[in-house]
Amino acid sequence: MEKKKNNGNVRVAQILSGARADEGLTRSEAAAKSGVPERYIAFFEGDLKSGVTADVFARNKLAEYCHFLRFDPKTIVAAYRNEQQLLPSTPIEFSPRLRRHPLTHIPTTKLLVTPNIIRTSLIVLAVFGVGLFFAVRTYHMVAPPMLTLASPQDGLVLHDKMLTIEGRTEREVQLLVNGKLITIDDSGNFTDQMDLRDGLNVITVTAARRHGKSTELTRRVVVDPRDRPTAALGGTSER
Numbered sequence: 001m002e003k004k005k006n007n008g009n010v011r012v013a014q015i016l017s018g019a020r021a022d023e024g025l026t027r028s029e030a031a032a033k034s035g036v037p038e039r040y041i042a043f044f045e046g047d048l049k050s051g052v053t054a055d056v057f058a059r060n061k062l063a064e065y066c067h068f069l070r071f072d073p074k075t076i077v078a079a080y081r082n083e084q085q086l087l088p089s090t091p092i093e094f095s096p097r098l099r100r101h102p103l104t105h106i107p108t109t110k111l112l113v114t115p116n117i118i119r120t121s122l123i124v125l126a127v128f129g130v131g132l133f134f135a136v137r138t139y140h141m142v143a144p145p146m147l148t149l150a151s152p153q154d155g156l157v158l159h160d161k162m163l164t165i166e167g168r169t170e171r172e173v174q175l176l177v178n179g180k181l182i183t184i185d186d187s188g189n190f191t192d193q194m195d196l197r198d199g200l201n202v203i204t205v206t207a208a209r210r211h212g213k214s215t216e217l218t219r220r221v222v223v224d225p226r227d228r229p230t231a232a233l234g235g236t237s238e239r
Contacts, residue, residue, distance in 0.1 A: 012080045013046035019069045020045075034068035036061050044080075145173045147207040147215040157222045158196070165192045169207040169215075176206045198225045 020030050020041075027045075031038035040061045043052035052058055062080055063073035149167040168188050169175055175182045177192050184190045194203065201221045208214035 011046075012076060012083060013044065015071070015076070016041075016065070016069065017045040019071070023069075030065075030068070034065055036065045036068070041065065144213040144215045145170045145207045145209055147205065147217055149205060149217055149219065152203070152219050152221050154219045155222075156219070157224055159224055159226075161196045161198075161223055163194045163196050163201075163203075163221060165194055165203065165205070166190070167205065167217075173207045173209055173214075176204075176208070178204055196221060196223045198223050 020027070023030075025033070027038050027041050030036075031041055034041075040052055040058065043054075043058065044062055044065065059077055059080065063077055066073040066076045147167065147169045149165070151164055151166045165177055167190055169184060169190065171184050171186060171188045173184070175184055175190055177194065180192075182190050182192050199222065201223060203219045203221060204216060205219070206214055206216045
């Protein structure tokens with residue numbers, strides 16, 4: 001590779017701005033690729049209106065920028081400190097040999113957020129979202145359905161043989177009361193009338209998914225006919 005001609009004694013600002021210009025980069029482009037804020041690059045190139053203070057943090061940024069431009073950070077930072085401390089000017093000899101390796105993009109490991117990280121994060125979120133959707137859907141399909149009974153209560157004692165069964169379940173299931181198919185409304189509510197017999201009655205309510213599990217509730221209801229009103233017979237019997 002043909003060496004550049006020695007530019008003679010120049011200041012840090014001239015060295016940095018010249019190197020950036022040689023790479024065909026604007027300040028904003030150099031900032032994007034190096035990770036050094038544009039206002040610091042402007043300050044290093046002699047812009048006193050950049051609002052940057054010449055402190056330790058600025059010198060650290062300068063060293064980072066020197067790495068990006070392939071300069072020896074110690075040499076540049078030492079000259080920079082002399083200039084900032086208003087010591088007798090000590091211009092440094094600028095030569096292409098000061099640039100130690102070919103210019104490459106700033107390593108992505110030095111960036112907190114990179115396009116690859118953003119892309120990978122979006123892919124992971126998308127895969128996680130799809131997986132969660134199918135997991136919830138699968139669980140909903142195979143898990144036992146919800147089933148509650150408002151009436152009757154277990155152990156209920158009646159004198160009347162007519163019983164009202166009320167409850168709620170999921171509207172996609174098949175509902176059976178002692179094997180009888182019961183209609184469910186759009187909200188999942190159901191009501192049914194059952195004619196009981198005297199004594200113990202066992203009522204089994206089953207909510208079953210078509211291709212999954214089922215939920216079953218059992219209620220025991222006793223019909224006691226002893227206090228049931230009866231029609232009076234005509235006349236009375238004598239002993």
